[in-house]
Amino acid sequence: MTEWDQMAQRRAEQEAGRFRRLVDGLREQVGRVIVGMDGVIENTLIALLAGGHVLLEGVPGLGKTLLVRTLSEALDLDFARIQFTPDLMPADITGTMVLWEGPGGEREFQFQHGPIFGNVVLADEVNRATPKTQSALLEAMQEHSVSVAGTTHVLDEPFLVFATQNPIEMEGTYPLPEAQLDRFLFKVRVEFPSLTELHEIMNRTTGVEMPHAEKVASREEILSLAAVAREVPVADHVQQFALRLLLATHPEGEDAPEAVRQFVRYGASPRGAQAMLLSGKVRALMGGRFNVAVEDVKASALPALRHRIGLNFEGQAEEIDPDDLIREAIEGLEAATRQDVPV
Amino acid sequence: MAVDASAYVSLDAANRALRGRLSRLRAWVRVLLGARLAMMGVAVGAGALVLLHGYERLYGVMHPLEDAVFPLLVGCAAAALVALIWPLPDRLMAASADRRLGLWDRLGTAVGLMGEFYPSGMARAQINDAVRHLSELTPWRAYPLRFDRRAKVMVGCLALLAVVELAPIPPLLLSAREQEEQAELRLVAQEFKPAVEELNEQADEAEDEETDEAAKRLERLTQRMERGSVTKRAALLELAELGDKLDRLDKEIKPPSLKTARVAAQQVGERGREELAKRAEELAERARKQGNRELEKQMREAAEKARKAANASQMRELGAELEQAAAQTGTMLAPAAVLDTVAVAIAGEEWDEALNALGDLQEMLSGDDIELTEEQARELAERMEELAEKLKDTELSELSECLKQAGQCMRQGDCQGAAACLGQGTQAARSGLGAARLGEGVAQMRAAADAAACALRRPASAQSQQSGQCIGPDDGSQQQIPPNAEGSALYAPRETPVDATPEHVRSAVREGGESYASPTRGAPDRVDESRVPYYEVIGDYSRAAEDALEREEVPPAYRGTVRQYFESLESGQTPAGAEPAAGDAGNPGASEEPSDD
Numbered sequence: 001m002t003e004w005d006q007m008a009q010r011r012a013e014q015e016a017g018r019f020r021r022l023v024d025g026l027r028e029q030v031g032r033v034i035v036g037m038d039g040v041i042e043n044t045l046i047a048l049l050a051g052g053h054v055l056l057e058g059v060p061g062l063g064k065t066l067l068v069r070t071l072s073e074a075l076d077l078d079f080a081r082i083q084f085t086p087d088l089m090p091a092d093i094t095g096t097m098v099l100w101e102g103p104g105g106e107r108e109f110q111f112q113h114g115p116i117f118g119n120v121v122l123a124d125e126v127n128r129a130t131p132k133t134q135s136a137l138l139e140a141m142q143e144h145s146v147s148v149a150g151t152t153h154v155l156d157e158p159f160l161v162f163a164t165q166n167p168i169e170m171e172g173t174y175p176l177p178e179a180q181l182d183r184f185l186f187k188v189r190v191e192f193p194s195l196t197e198l199h200e201i202m203n204r205t206t207g208v209e210m211p212h213a214e215k216v217a218s219r220e221e222i223l224s225l226a227a228v229a230r231e232v233p234v235a236d237h238v239q240q241f242a243l244r245l246l247l248a249t250h251p252e253g254e255d256a257p258e259a260v261r262q263f264v265r266y267g268a269s270p271r272g273a274q275a276m277l278l279s280g281k282v283r284a285l286m287g288g289r290f291n292v293a294v295e296d297v298k299a300s301a302l303p304a305l306r307h308r309i310g311l312n313f314e315g316q317a318e319e320i321d322p323d324d325l326i327r328e329a330i331e332g333l334e335a336a337t338r339q340d341v342p343v
Numbered sequence: 344m345a346v347d348a349s350a351y352v353s354l355d356a357a358n359r360a361l362r363g364r365l366s367r368l369r370a371w372v373r374v375l376l377g378a379r380l381a382m383m384g385v386a387v388g389a390g391a392l393v394l395l396h397g398y399e400r401l402y403g404v405m406h407p408l409e410d411a412v413f414p415l416l417v418g419c420a421a422a423a424l425v426a427l428i429w430p431l432p433d434r435l436m437a438a439s440a441d442r443r444l445g446l447w448d449r450l451g452t453a454v455g456l457m458g459e460f461y462p463s464g465m466a467r468a469q470i471n472d473a474v475r476h477l478s479e480l481t482p483w484r485a486y487p488l489r490f491d492r493r494a495k496v497m498v499g500c501l502a503l504l505a506v507v508e509l510a511p512i513p514p515l516l517l518s519a520r521e522q523e524e525q526a527e528l529r530l531v532a533q534e535f536k537p538a539v540e541e542l543n544e545q546a547d548e549a550e551d552e553e554t555d556e557a558a559k560r561l562e563r564l565t566q567r568m569e570r571g572s573v574t575k576r577a578a579l580l581e582l583a584e585l586g587d588k589l590d591r592l593d594k595e596i597k598p599p600s601l602k603t604a605r606v607a608a609q610q611v612g613e614r615g616r617e618e619l620a621k622r623a624e625e626l627a628e629r630a631r632k633q634g635n636r637e638l639e640k641q642m643r644e645a646a647e648k649a650r651k652a653a654n655a656s657q658m659r660e661l662g663a664e665l666e667q668a669a670a671q672t673g674t675m676l677a678p679a680a681v682l683d684t685v686a687v688a689i690a691g692e693e694w695d696e697a698l699n700a701l702g703d704l705q706e707m708l709s710g711d712d713i714e715l716t717e718e719q720a721r722e723l724a725e726r727m728e729e730l731a732e733k734l735k736d737t738e739l740s741e742l743s744e745c746l747k748q749a750g751q752c753m754r755q756g757d758c759q760g761a762a763a764c765l766g767q768g769t770q771a772a773r774s775g776l777g778a779a780r781l782g783e784g785v786a787q788m789r790a791a792a793d794a795a796a797c798a799l800r801r802p803a804s805a806q807s808q809q810s811g812q813c814i815g816p817d818d819g820s821q822q823q824i825p826p827n828a829e830g831s832a833l834y835a836p837r838e839t840p841v842d843a844t845p846e847h848v849r850s851a852v853r854e855g856g857e858s859y860a861s862p863t864r865g866a867p868d869r870v871d872e873s874r875v876p877y878y879e880v881i882g883d884y885s886r887a888a889e890d891a892l893e894r895e896e897v898p899p900a901y902r903g904t905v906r907q908y909f910e911s912l913e914s915g916q917t918p919a920g921a922e923p924a925a926g927d928a929g930n931p932g933a934s935e936e937p938s939d940d
Contacts, residue, residue, distance in 0.1 A: 340439045
């Protein structure tokens, strides 16, 4: 082994150690403010370090907005919040050209940046806006840029959209279009807190001092660690598992369970597999490993695929939960791909 | 940046460590796989044997398997072979170990990364991480020994097999007649057990595999009969089959009888005794001249004893006594004295003694310090040639030839050559003797099997009285109808109510193939009724029929019909296409129940 090889290996190990320390620090800081929601915090951190956007779904008042705000505080990133309403216009998000008058009386149009120009953008109640407004996020989320009046404005990295939405069945909401949903790395469901957690929330929020998160990492650190995560190797059989799982969500897929064939109109897009593997890499580093395991893929499958599966009429009528379909696909696939010797 | 090289493992070292550990894991998995497959095989084999043996024991329609252990061993060997060639690549082993030990695909990923031409820093870190976790990869931890469902099934099947093999047939499943038969079987088994055990010991000594197997089979059958774990019918069939096998063995061995050798040696034995007596008298005379009265008296007594010596050991003792006496008188006992012992041993059928004595002589002659006078050498040569002449045309002709050559060597003063000839002769005689013993053993076993079969064929009443004679096929050997035997008339054919001519013709074929016929008084189906269940004789009759078919005494066109007839009898059915023979046209019972008389 040459010295250079040793250095490369050591650097990788050091960066992985730094990665874990950062995640531990973030968890601690977020945990000072947010009570419970371990799974939500975990998935949010993973999406953050994988450079993906997150759709948080839950009824109002569960702390979705607080979570995102706390995260941005801990990371020292620019935080912007957009409250989506039915009358919100695309320009209210991206920004618009305004007539600007200089000290000498000269006038010119200047681009006034919208709230999308932040590092962490909270799109609160995103499904309350009309599809036209929702689509204003499309380019920003995918390309990390905004085009206004023929000019493309590049967004600062990292650029992360944390959208919250109320359950679809609530009144006054517009379901997000499939193309929009596909751009979210994860869709995370925020569950109602337990009694113990509610007690803790009350204790923290009704006292004199309100807890605050402290800065743990800088913007540059986040960017470099996100790049480290992408270096984590994925074994062939793990990648194979992820891809077969993706295809198992398609009704015409070879490994698709019966329920998928019956209730699904379309399965997850390739972005779903990207999401599983990328988040798997982050999970591996968070777990102190240098490789993605099948378990990582399985852990990421639900948040990465649930919003990418489109139910058919029968599935909607039967109120089928995509999570159940994914679990069934995982079980079937595990049995089919289990590599073991017959002893 | 300074790097501590000791903290890092080179890719080659990591590769070796990983592959080595996976190899150990693979070896362990092969052992477990072999055991697992063998367990399945044994379970299946034992289950099949349970069914077969159970059916055979309850209905007695099948021949018991000769050795249940053999197919099980073959199954185990096949399992070991399959386990040995079962494909277990590194990737599979690594993935399996990852899953079983909760290693989060560390090993599987590392095995994949090992194949990369130039792994990145992160990939190297991953391989290093996998190597660090190798300590957790102990084969028995990944694949622990478990008493799982397959093992339980196997144990259950073996237990069932043991029950079927060893436990007596429950009386509930037996009719009154069958219970009576079981009692008969026990009686016969107890009668023959000591003889069978002795035969088994003899067969062990003979060191012949087939004879040993036959003896063991006979012993096993006796044990089963004693335990009541075999039906009478199955026992008879087994005995018949065993008899066939022993016949075959007997033909294959063709042992020398040693009868003529024994007769020839009688004269030599007399000569041997006389010669030894003469030597004793010579020594007595020498002792007298030396004034040693006591030795003289002792030698005269020895001479008397030599003339009356009954066996080789007495001769040997006398020889030793004479040798001491010769030493006291300052002479040496002639080596030819050994041949006196050989002659008496052959005459007394003490073959081992004879060959041992020849061995002693060979050893004496091959020694470096042997010094014989011309007279002693001549005497030895003469005695050798004399013995050779006597054994010339007997079964020990090979020994005779060697003795003759040894005698010629002795005449030329070549002691070493004579010793070599004696060695060859002793070896040839030993192998001939072994074959003879084997043949005798086989003959004894055949006799025991016949006797057991014969005892089983006796009617129950005669069984208890131990006085009945054997009833069996009319093959002209030992089977005869007891004059006043009271049989159970279980399968008696119906009498034909016709007043036929009170004569019938019995025909048979002699050994040379010549047929003959003899008129006999009385119609055969009116004189006697069958007293023996047909299955007791069906084995003999079907065998006789097969022999007849083989000898082409039956026209080819009728062979199929004959075979079909006997097969139908064994399965207890009337043959569909079998027409009764012309001679049986007026005897409907003849086609249903073959009588033994």
